[in-house]
Every structure is written in C-alpha cells, then in structure tokens.
Amino acid sequence: MMLPMANFPPSDGSTEPHELRDDSGRPGSAAEQSDLELVRRVQRGERGAFDLLVLRYQHKVVKLVARLLRDPAEAEDVAQEAFVKAYRAIGSFRGDSAFYTWLYRIAVNTARNTMASRQRRPLDYEAELSESEQSVVESRMRHGDTPEAAALTEEIHRTVNGAIEALPEDLRTAIVLREVEGLSYEEIAEAMDCPVGTVRSRIFRAREAIDRSLKPLLD
Amino acid sequence: MTDQIREQMSALLDGELARDEVSLLVRRMSRDAELKRAFGSYVTAGESLRTPGGLLASAGFAARVSAAIDAEAGATAAPMAEPPAEVRVAHRWRRPMAAAAVAASAALAAVLLVRPDGTSPNVFAARSGAPTVAPVLALPVGGASPTPAANQRLAGYLMAHGQYASPIGRRNVWSNALAADPGIARVTYESAEAR
Numbered sequence: 001m002m003l004p005m006a007n008f009p010p011s012d013g014s015t016e017p018h019e020l021r022d023d024s025g026r027p028g029s030a031a032e033q034s035d036l037e038l039v040r041r042v043q044r045g046e047r048g049a050f051d052l053l054v055l056r057y058q059h060k061v062v063k064l065v066a067r068l069l070r071d072p073a074e075a076e077d078v079a080q081e082a083f084v085k086a087y088r089a090i091g092s093f094r095g096d097s098a099f100y101t102w103l104y105r106i107a108v109n110t111a112r113n114t115m116a117s118r119q120r121r122p123l124d125y126e127a128e129l130s131e132s133e134q135s136v137v138e139s140r141m142r143h144g145d146t147p148e149a150a151a152l153t154e155e156i157h158r159t160v161n162g163a164i165e166a167l168p169e170d171l172r173t174a175i176v177l178r179e180v181e182g183l184s185y186e187e188i189a190e191a192m193d194c195p196v197g198t199v200r201s202r203i204f205r206a207r208e209a210i211d212r213s214l215k216p217l218l219d
Numbered sequence: 220m221t222d223q224i225r226e227q228m229s230a231l232l233d234g235e236l237a238r239d240e241v242s243l244l245v246r247r248m249s250r251d252a253e254l255k256r257a258f259g260s261y262v263t264a265g266e267s268l269r270t271p272g273g274l275l276a277s278a279g280f281a282a283r284v285s286a287a288i289d290a291e292a293g294a295t296a297a298p299m300a301e302p303p304a305e306v307r308v309a310h311r312w313r314r315p316m317a318a319a320a321v322a323a324s325a326a327l328a329a330v331l332l333v334r335p336d337g338t339s340p341n342v343f344a345a346r347s348g349a350p351t352v353a354p355v356l357a358l359p360v361g362g363a364s365p366t367p368a369a370n371q372r373l374a375g376y377l378m379a380h381g382q383y384a385s386p387i388g389r390r391n392v393w394s395n396a397l398a399a400d401p402g403i404a405r406v407t408y409e410s411a412e413a414r
Contacts, residue, residue, distance in 0.1 A: 031232075033234055034236065038245065041242070041245055046249065047288075048249020048250070051249070055255065055259040055262055056258075058280050058281050059263065059276050060266075062276040062280065063273065075274075079280070083288075088291075160264050160267040161267075164268065175268070178233060179268045184233075185235045200229070201226065204230075207229050208225065210260070210261075214264060215256075218278045
C-alpha cells in the first residue's frame with residue numbers, strides 16, 4: 001500500500017512538523033542533487049554507488065524503522081530489507097521525488113508489512129509521540145539492543161563529542177555550521193568571512209580528525 | 220593524492236562536489252574499502268552531532284546490506300533504469316503487431332491458395348487483360364472445389380491462428396470458408412462482375 005509522502009515521523013526524533021529533510025537539513029538542496037547523481041549511476045550499472053547511498057542513509061532509516069516497530073532489536077533487519085527492496089526497485093526511480101523521500105516510503109511500507117505479518121498494531125506513523133512516549137521509545141532504542149551494541153553507540157557519541165571539543169575553533173565552527181545547522185558551503189563562507197574553498201578544506205579536516213578518533217571503534 | 224580524494228568525498232557527502240568529479244570519485248570509492256569506511260565514518264559523525272545520544276546503525280550494517288544485495292540472484296546485473304515511455308510503448312505493441320502481420324500473411328495465402336471456385340488466382344489477371352501476377356502468389360490449386368480434407372485443414376488453421384488475426388483478416392477467411400461450403404449458394408467474383 002502506498003503511503004502519503006509528507007507525513008512520516010521525523011527520523012531525528014524531533015516533534016517538529018513533518019517536513020522531509022535531507023542531511024543538510026534543507027529540502028531541495030545540493031545534497032539532494034548529489035543523491036540523484038548517485039541514483040543515476042546505480043541505474044547505469046555502478047553497483048558501488050548504491051553502497052554510498054546505504055552509508056549515507058543507514059542511520060536515518062534504522063532510526064525511522066525502530067520508531068515504527070517500537071522494537072529496536074528488529075530495526076536493522078527490517079531496515080536491511082528496505083534497502084534491498086530499494087535496490088531492486090531503483091530502476092523505476094525517476095526522480096519525481098527526492099531519493100530520501102522514496103527510500104523512506106519503502107522503509108515505512110516494509111515496517112508496516114512486518115508489523116502486519118506479526119499481527120501487532122503498528123505505531124500510527126502520522127501521529128505525534130508525546131514527549132514521555134518519545135523518551136521511552138528513544139530509551140528502548142538505545143538500550144533494546146545487546147548491551148555491547150548499546151555501549152558502542154554510547155562510546156561513539158562520546159568520542160565524536162570529544163573530537164569536536166578538541167578541534168581548533170575554525171574547524172569546529174565550520175563542521176557545526178554544516179552538520180548541525182545545515183548551511184551550504186557558500187553560507188558558511190559568508191558566516192565565517194572566508195573563501196568557499198577554505199570552508200571545504202576546514203570541514204574535511206574536521207571530519208578527518210573525528211575519523212581518526214572513531215576508526216578504532218568502527219573497525 | 221589521498222587527501223585530495225578524501226576531501227572530494229567530504230564535498231560529495233555535502234552535495235558540494237562538481238558533477239564532473241562525481242563519476243571518477245564514485246568509481247574509486249567502489250573499489251576502495253578504506254574510502255568507503257571513511258565515508259561511513261563521516262556520515263556517522265554527522266549523525267551523532269545532529270542527534271546526540273540517538274540510535275545509530277551498527278558498524279557492520281552497511282556491509283551486511285551490501286552482502287545481502289550481492290547474495291540475491293542477479294545482483295551482478297544492476298537494475299537498469301526503465302526505458303523511456305515511448306520505447307515501452309513500442310515494445311508493448313511490437314509483439315501483437317508481429318503476430319497480426321504473420322496471421323494476416325497466412326490469411327492472404329489461404330485466400331489465394333484455397334479459392335472457392337477452384338480457379339487459379341492468376342485467372343483474374345488473365346481475364347482482365349492485366350499482366351500476370353508474380354508466380355509466388357499464383358500457385359495453382361488442383362481440383363474444381365475444395366475437398367473435405369482441404370476444408371478440414373482450413374478449419375484447423377482457423378482454430379489455431381484465428382486469435383492472432385485481425386478482425387478483417389478473420390472475416391475474410393471465414394467468408395472463404397463459408398463460400399467453400401457446397402451447401403451455401405455462392406456468387407463468385409467473376410459472376411458478380413459479369414452482371
């Protein structure tokens with residue numbers, strides 16, 4: 001069953017109005033164009049391009065599915081199924097909507113099918129969660145998996161925060177404006193009064209510094 | 220060189236990489252496990268920054284998805300984009316049109332070869348004074364009228380191919396079959412012309 005496109009719960013756990021957003025936090029951005037470019041490459045037979053789309057949306061899809069299922073232990077299996085379905089169907093993706101919208105729709109339908117097959121009442125994806133419900137679900141997400149996995153997730157968050165704190169101010173500002181505020185390179189350049197190329201370099205160096213801290217955890 | 224590639228990868232993640240640089244980078248990343256790992260690390264860091272303490276996919280998740288896709292039959296052949304609508308329309312019509320063409324050809328041959336009055340088709344041309352038609356269409360048919368065996372063959376043909384023939388072709392062949400029935404009064408083309 002097809003679902004309306006604009007009523008998904010926000011995958012970041014917020015209770016803001018349900019406008020779909022991409023990694024940049026702004027709809028219709030350059031990141032969306034970048035997705036489309038990757039999709040076209042998958043359609044032309046570049047299998048590796050799909051891996052990049054999976055890497056890009058893995059956290060968002062797992063988080064979305066976990067909220068719908070109310071069972072974080074199952075979330076990765078169902079999210080995996082959603083990605084496989086997306087790969088199978090990507091030949092029919094024409095770019096009428098953003099790739100993440102299309103992907104989220106597949107994920108929601110896959111989660112709903114899973115719930116239906118197990119005769120459980122799915123979470124109404126159009127309904128807002130109350131703050132207390134949200135807190136319970138988020139808590140179960142964090143702790144519903146194995147203790148090792150939960151500990152690793154906590155460790156990743158701590159490591160990223162620590163790496164950010166240790167960054168020089170110009171790198172920290174650039175990465176926060178990009179990742180948290182969702183500004184484009186041009187907007188960051190204006191805010192920091194520096195060339196776009198410098199912004200690109202600062203963001204890259206910030207990411208490299210964080211990666212050096214994260215690598216031992218993710219390997 | 221590696222730093223330059225990784226910086227491009229960072230820009231790709233932000234949608235800030237020039238389109239003409241994407242192709243080469245994607246090819247490199249497809250072949251290089253370390254680049255893919257780093258790309259995943261960049262994404263994880265960004266997600267952690269946006270939702271501190273939120274759920275994250277496990278470290279091996281993307282690799283498991285990739286393996287699941289590879290394990291599927293036909294994973295080696297990537298799903299290609301659907302052809303444009305006009306191509307799909309052409310494909311949709313091609314098969315029935317070909318079938319109709321074959322059926323029409325067979326129907327024409329049946330009309331020419333199994334004439335109700337038993338005359339050869341080139342008689343028309345000879346009587347009208349026009350040049351004789353090409354021999355390929357003027358095959359003589361022996362016998363003054365269709366034999367029961369010939370009628371049976373024609374009926375078999377109609378049963379087997381009628382569903383593929385166009386309505387016009389079907390009507391012509393059935394007309395011939397009816398005309399060939401001795402029990403039905405028939406008016407030949409020649410007699411009608413003579414009136």
